[in-house]
Amino acid sequence: MANLRKTVKLKIKNEEAIVSAMEQISDRLPDLEVYRKIYPEPKLGLMLVDAYKDIIMLARAATTYFLGSTWGTQRPCGFQG
Numbered sequence: 001m002a003n004l005r006k007t008v009k010l011k012i013k014n015e016e017a018i019v020s021a022m023e024q025i026s027d028r029l030p031d032l033e034v035y036r037k038i039y040p041e042p043k044l045g046l047m048l049v050d051a052y053k054d055i056i057m058l059a060r061a062a063t064t065y066f067l068g069s070t071w072g073t074q075r076p077c078g079f080q081g
Contacts, residue, residue, distance in 0.1 A: 015066075018062045018065065018066075021058070022058075022059065022062060025055055025058070029055070035048070036048055
């Protein structure tokens with residue numbers, strides 16, 4: 001029973017970390033567009049593409065995780081499922 005409680009607490013902590021990361025990313029995305037306008041160099045463009053790609057991959061992994069978990073119908077902080 002103690003192991004189950006530890007597992008549940010760890011799962012909750014991980015889910016909260018994922019939600020927090022996604023919120024922080026969504027808050028910062030507009031800044032990337034500003035950087036692109038200020039520094040319209042091809043190298044910066046490639047860096048922005050890499051950043052967006054990583055964000056998309058994280059979002060996909062988080063979506064897959066939450067769809068496969070027992071997280072149920074809870075929707076944190078306005079995220080739609």
